[in-house]
Amino acid sequence: MARRLMIAGNWKMHKTVAESVELARGVKQGLKRSDLDVLVAPTFCALEAVARELAGSPVLLGAQNIFWEDQGAYTGEISGPMLKAAGASHVIVGHSERRQYFGETEKTVNLRLQAALRAGLTPILCVGETQAQREADATQGVLESQLAGALAGFTPEQAERLIVAYEPVWAIGTGLTASREQAAQAHALIRSWLAARFNKALAEAAIILYGGSVKPANAAGLLGQDEVDGALVGGASLTAEDFLGIIEAA
Numbered sequence: 001m002a003r004r005l006m007i008a009g010n011w012k013m014h015k016t017v018a019e020s021v022e023l024a025r026g027v028k029q030g031l032k033r034s035d036l037d038v039l040v041a042p043t044f045c046a047l048e049a050v051a052r053e054l055a056g057s058p059v060l061l062g063a064q065n066i067f068w069e070d071q072g073a074y075t076g077e078i079s080g081p082m083l084k085a086a087g088a089s090h091v092i093v094g095h096s097e098r099r100q101y102f103g104e105t106e107k108t109v110n111l112r113l114q115a116a117l118r119a120g121l122t123p124i125l126c127v128g129e130t131q132a133q134r135e136a137d138a139t140q141g142v143l144e145s146q147l148a149g150a151l152a153g154f155t156p157e158q159a160e161r162l163i164v165a166y167e168p169v170w171a172i173g174t175g176l177t178a179s180r181e182q183a184a185q186a187h188a189l190i191r192s193w194l195a196a197r198f199n200k201a202l203a204e205a206a207i208i209l210y211g212g213s214v215k216p217a218n219a220a221g222l223l224g225q226d227e228v229d230g231a232l233v234g235g236a237s238l239t240a241e242d243f244l245g246i247i248e249a250a
């Protein structure tokens with residue numbers, strides 16, 4: 001089955017509102033391809049301004065996190081309906097930086113995914129092993145338990161609405177990338193887990209992105225793998241030139 005590629009840029013905690021709008025404009029103006037999905041994920045405070053800049057363009061807008069309640073006395077949190085109203089269609093959930101620095105657990109990832117679906121947002125669920133886990137030959141177990149925890153209680157109808165990003169923690173922001181074979185192997189593993197837990201059709205249709213030091217120079221090799229349906233890009237999404245370079249190479 002032909003799956004549509006997606007190239008997504010996670011701007012993390014970079015760029016002011018004005019800088020975000022400028023970067024979004026650069027991506028929009030330089031985008032020549034319509035055969036794949038392109039998404040940018042600015043900080044919360046830039047979402048609405050970037051949505052305005054991207055109006056009428058095919059570039060999709062995502063948020064970087066979501067709280068699991070829809071509203072209430074939760075100082076500092078941002079809900080699904082708020083993200084939706086700001087113009088987002090997608091949201092990253094369970095990024096390793098959230099797991100590492102902000103106490104994200106399987107349970108909170110699960111709650112955030114549910115909140116995203118409730119709000120009509122497409123979640124991009126991030127999973128991935130650390131260097132130590134890979135060296136201990138624990139990659140498969142780690143990925144499977146992250147998926148099982150994140151998707152606990154999910155029906156196939158819910159699960160088919162999400163995108164998965166395989167992001168080996170040791171490759172994020174380090175300049176190291178998984179080899180093509182390592183990426184293809186992890187993606188295949190995620191796909192077979194989805195087939196076993198839900199069904200084969202869902203697994204075959206699932207979009208599974210690779211993330212971890214994707215650059216214009218290595219994008220073609222990674223994205224040339226049948227199992228790899230696109231990229232979630234951090235550092236190299238911070239300039240229009242590099243991000244467009246990855247899109248061109250895809």
Ligand code: PGA
Nearest residue numbers: 172173211212213234235
């Ligand atoms: P990186 O980040 O491209 O800077 O390694 C990837 C990610 O965290 O999604």
